[in-house]
Amino acid sequence: MSKLTYPKYANTCGWNTMLPPRTPRAPLGEDITVDYAVVGAGYTGVAAARRLQELDPQARIALIEATTVGEGSSARNSGFTTPDVLPRTASMEMADKARNQSRLFTEAFDWLLGIIRDNDIACDMQKVGSIRAAATEEGEASLRKVAEVARANNLQHTILDRAGIRERIGADYYRYGLHMHDTWLLQPAALIRGLADALPATVTLYEQSPVREMRRESPGWRLATEGGSIRCRTVVLANNGFIPRLGYLKSRMATIFTYAAVTEAVKENDIGHLGQSPAWGLLPSHRLGTTLRRIGRDRLMVRSLYAHDQEIVQATAERQLRDRFHRRWPELRHVDFEFIWGGATAFTMNGAPWWGKLEEGLYASGGCNGSGLAKGTMLGRRLAELIRGVGDAGEVETIMGEASWIAPEPFRSIGFRVISALESRKAGLEA
Numbered sequence: 132m133s134k135l136t137y138p139k140y141a142n143t144c145g146w147n148t149m150l151p152p153r154t155p156r157a158p159l160g161e162d163i164t165v166d167y168a169v170v171g172a173g174y175t176g177v178a179a180a181r182r183l184q185e186l187d188p189q190a191r192i193a194l195i196e197a198t199t200v201g202e203g204s205s206a207r208n209s210g211f212t213t214p215d216v217l218p219r220t221a222s223m224e225m226a227d228k229a230r231n232q233s234r235l236f237t238e239a240f241d242w243l244l245g246i247i248r249d250n251d252i253a254c255d256m257q258k259v260g261s262i263r264a265a266a267t268e269e270g271e272a273s274l275r276k277v278a279e280v281a282r283a284n285n286l287q288h289t290i291l292d293r294a295g296i297r298e299r300i301g302a303d304y305y306r307y308g309l310h311m312h313d314t315w316l317l318q319p320a321a322l323i324r325g326l327a328d329a330l331p332a333t334v335t336l337y338e339q340s341p342v343r344e345m346r347r348e349s350p351g352w353r354l355a356t357e358g359g360s361i362r363c364r365t366v367v368l369a370n371n372g373f374i375p376r377l378g379y380l381k382s383r384m385a386t387i388f389t390y391a392a393v394t395e396a397v398k399e400n401d402i403g404h405l406g407q408s409p410a411w412g413l414l415p416s417h418r419l420g421t422t423l424r425r426i427g428r429d430r431l432m433v434r435s436l437y438a439h440d441q442e443i444v445q446a447t448a449e450r451q452l453r454d455r456f457h458r459r460w461p462e463l464r465h466v467d468f469e470f471i472w473g474g475a476t477a478f479t480m481n482g483a484p485w486w487g488k489l490e491e492g493l494y495a496s497g498g499c500n501g502s503g504l505a506k507g508t509m510l511g512r513r514l515a516e517l518i519r520g521v522g523d524a525g526e527v528e529t530i531m532g533e534a535s536w537i538a539p540e541p542f543r544s545i546g547f548r549v550i551s552a553l554e555s556r557k558a559g560l561e562a
């Protein structure tokens with residue numbers, strides 16, 4: 132396992148670079164004492180800090196971020212979000228579970244929408260839906276089962292055939308699609324920057340302050356960064372796939388990297404190749420498949436690939452993303468990528484997060500992978516409620532499940548390579 136306790140990326144986040152520069156908050160440069168320390172200013176950490184403030188208004192809360200807000204994974208993602216839970220591969224037995232999860236997500240999602248509205252966070256949020264699409268016969272069979280769950284759970288959707296997808300996205304690549312109406316597309320760096328900048332005054336955000344170690348120090352905890360330290364009663368670990376790097380949940384989750392690229396603006400005579408929908412997003416039917424998005428009027432985004440524990444060589448990531456782009460839009464081979472970046476998420480064996488109390492004064496929410504925008508917000512918010520003894524904490528674990536055991540190294544890396552190879556073969560042209 133890499134020794135770094137925080138993510139350090141080869142490339143900056145394209146979404147962040149597309150925005151005007153933001154002045155980060157100062158790093159932690161002294162020894163301080165607070166009531167709560169939240170590690171990680173992504174969706175989970177920001178939601179936990181804000182909810183703690185709502186429930187304990189006088190408390191001093193430190194939110195500590197390794198990088199700058201806008202450079203973490205909460206900015207590096209593809210910007211799809213929905214309160215509706217619809218598993219990638221679904222069976223009717225999953226419909227009940229998905230319905231219960233949607234209830235939890237909806238509560239947090241409405242809270243998030245309220246924060247966005249009240250603070251005028253401009254993040255280009257558009258409810259244009261998302262297309263779940265299949266390029267292969269197996270992918271179509273799997274998506275047809277997902278459509279049954281969507282129907283059973285009354286999720287608004289439209290079935291698309293090849294021509295319908297082609298009309299929307301301009302590529303002839305997909306044979307079957309499910310247009311889910313209740314999905315928003317947004318600019319993720321603008322959202323997380325807006326959320327962090329709108330935090331209440333009792334929450335102090337420290338950026339460029341990776342927590343390097345933590346230890347119990349009666350009566351609470353001491354966290355050390357390069358420039359200072361924090362003493363507190365309660366710690367919230369909201370650093371997702373990097374929780375194990377601080378010594379916790381090592382047998383429950385692993386760090387995974389995935390990649391995205393955004394093209395340069397295409398020329399006027401190529402605009403027609405991007406489809407007739409002015410804004411669209413497409414999600415794959417297979418978990419190792421490729422996500423696509425039209426950005427603004429004239430760019431495309433391609434998200435794909437997974438790597439365990441460490442980033443892959445940038446040239447390899449670029450070559451493979453280019454291959455996925457060219458297969459779908461052969462007529463746009465002359466269009467270059469302007470931005471390419473990787474982002475870390477967490478992998479858990481059964482897909483469930485780890486959420487709850489680890490020991491006295493220590494809480495964690497990690498293992499968030501896809502849907503992290505809505506899921507992280509929900510889990511962070513609910514974790515603050517667990518800490519403050521508000522609401523029905525038990526239902527989160529019952530409904531979301533708990534990350535199961537993962538084998539230690541070297542079996543983990545070997546397992547990851549084997550599963551990746553098998554799944555990539557299965558994914559075929561969905562990748």
Ligand SMILES: Cc1cc2nc3c(=O)[nH]c(=O)nc-3n(C[C@H](O)[C@H](O)[C@H](O)COP(=O)(O)OP(=O)(O)OC[C@H]3O[C@@H](n4cnc5c(N)ncnc54)[C@H](O)[C@@H]3O)c2cc1C
Pocket residue numbers: 136137138170171172173174175176195196197198202203204205206207208209210211212340341342343369370371372373388389390391434473474475476497499500501502503504505507
């Ligand atoms: C390319 C890509 C595309 C994705 N697409 C989507 C999508 O379309 N929709 C969606 O909902 N989800 C998507 N995801 C997943 C989503 O981004 C994550 O699930 C989400 O970011 C999880 O939020 P989080 O707050 O739990 O973790 P993070 O966003 O990872 O936040 C954790 C923060 O902790 C910080 N940190 C780590 N270690 C330390 C330390 N030692 N000290 C201090 N700080 C630390 C990190 O810098 C980071 O900012 C995507 C992810 C990637 C990478």
